[in-house]
Amino acid sequence: MISEYEDEQDKVFLLRNFIEVRISKKRYEKLAKKYTKEHIISFKSDKTLNHFTQRPLIFITKESGIPLLGHPAFGVIDRGTNLIQVRPVTGCNLNCIFCSVDEGRASRTRRTDYIVEPEYLAEVFDHVSSFKGEGVEAHIDCQGEPLIYPYMEELLERIKNSASVVSIQTNGIFINERKLEILEKYVTRINLSLNTLDERRADFIHGARYPLKHVLRVAEMIAKNTTIDLLIAPVWLPGINDEDIPRIIDFALDIGAGKRFPPLGIQKFIKYKTGRKPKIKRYQTFDDFYRRLQALEKEYGVKLVLHREDFGIERRPRIPSPIKKGERLKARIIAEGRTQNEMLCVVRNRVVSVITEKKTGDFVNFEVKRTKDGLFLGVEI
Template sequence: MIEVSLPHVTFEDVGDSIRLVWRETLYADFDKKELIRVIKRKYRVKPELIIKDGRLFIDTDYPGIEKYIAIYIQNNLGALLRNRYTKRKVLYIHEGLDVPLLGYNAFGLIDRGTNLIQVRGVSGCNLSCVFCSVDEGPYSRTRKLDYVVDIDYLMKWFDEVARIKGKGLEAHLDGQGEPLIYPFRVELVQALREHPNVSVISMQSNGTLLNDKLVEELAEAGLDRVNLSIHSLDPDKAKMLMGRKDYDLQHVLDMAEALVNAGIDVLIAPVIIFGVNDNEAEAFIEFARKIGAGKRWPALGFQNYVPYKFGRNPVIAKVKPFKEFYAWLRALEEKTGMKPLVLKPEHFGMEKREFIPLAFRPGEVVKAEVVLPGRIEGEMIAKARNRLIEVINTRAEVGDRIRVRIVRTRHGIYIGTPV
């Protein structure tokens, strides 16, 4: 038998297909009969394909056959790639596509006029929180595909953004979903730590994909803080809010403590839905104190639930005006002595910085090339002036050249409609 070996890959037998799992977070299913046909056409043999302990073997001793199949798999991987958690098709964004990484909300880089740069290498989530503002996760009804950005290409664009924004930057790994499903998560932290303009590296996470090994790797790579999304300390309520019956609250709580012990600061970040989990506020504070969260930054970041047009807005949710929400936080500060709970940019060392210059003006009509499908029905992604534009309410296809009216430019996120 000969083994087919590929870097960062394990194999699974899923019936009629062989599943290739790449870097734990992506997969591709290859039809067994097609693989055997490929081998037969080239070598005039019809071997058996065997999966053992995550490894793929070909039941033959024919020399060179393993390299031939490895090349075949690599050449066809892109068309078959899927997100392991959402099961959606994945578009892999690399330098050869010449797709800008500024202008779109789901992947790339976002500058909101401060020294914090949002770094989004991936879209998609392993959970389906009932209040998710972008309807993410395995049970999404609106999101039809995911993106993964090649790490070298992502860092190339980060270099340019950092050159404009200056030193003392915070690189914040977040996204429309869970950043830890990014296949190059540890390597990205390492690359950012080595960047001369980066002072702080932080990450938003639900914590479910963490384990002791990954925590250690992230700490060694240089991660400074995790904003940990924990929305209830009651296991059953937590499962309901996270939208998953298999959500393991105790594992996330253990990982929160493991992060602190590894030298990574933790900020507990519950979304407060009044009438559902606001009565747990003091328990959140007690847990944060218990594990030693908030050594360099605030220990808690309570968030007020806000409904969104394209999000999941549960009927159980009561929307509280922000004036009342902040009054609630101040009362909590007085009662518990935990401060600050009303958070301000200066608590995180955030300062205003000049925006990356806008490429378009609201109302402007531009000629653009459609380069990618969007995430929801009627949305495509176009490029012009080295920026991306989310084009809504369109029937355009990839490769089309269209005229687009810019309707939104806030924070360098460009939205347009076809003219």
């Protein structure tokens, strides 16, 4: 036990160095005990890595000084509605060919992962939620798979009283009976990605061995054995999974997906600059996509063209932004950013991604180029 503890202490020492924080010995010992037991952390090399992606993993604790507002990969995102996105972790066990954030071990653009202390994340969520007022949805979605987060139960327990709906987006692979029992205590809706019903195509689409039978069983368990609402959310990849879309609709209706919310959320594939782009001969336009959804709606008698009202989402004032586009600022770099040449700075209690070649600890002058949805991007000047 003692040697295990000493071992853990070393590891946390690496974590501390990596995020450059000073914490009290008591707090340090608490974190050492709490974090290093979890399977998301890999200590195969001299760096602390995300076990799933093998990328360096930065722990974001309150003491790290890294705010939880301002970055798209971790923390809390307020896009001006009563739905608040909650992002506790980055990294994925799959490598989907359409992934908009180029996630998984095969990623060519992501170089850092983050994991947020649940207590800290819940505190910031509570703050945003109380600003929004009644009827808030906590939507746990990630740049990656949320259920790799080892403190999910603690997070859910802490945010449950500040949200009237808790939804979670998942590929379903880590769900089993035991986990479902835990989720059922807190979660209103699971948005489950399911992109094909064909085993060989599933391996191709997900860029990994994909346990299709397991995911189908999970979908059925959620719909039939729990009070959790199930929304099946395939991404339509023209020329790749066209024939799966009607089969997935059949499957969702068959198992009884969608109790209070719609049963299906079919998504159009959208090309993102830093996302993966599968080889698709002819991309659908939005007009094509909605026309085809309307035809399927008629054929199956189910609502497929969705609006935010279907989920009780409405506009609400945003948390005021303390940073303006075009501002010229100077700040110290406190951690590595998510992608190449991106570093994290802190300004007025917001985290700002700055494109620079400078290193952690350096000061950088930059201009704020983007402030949309309270997510900040600066470029060195």
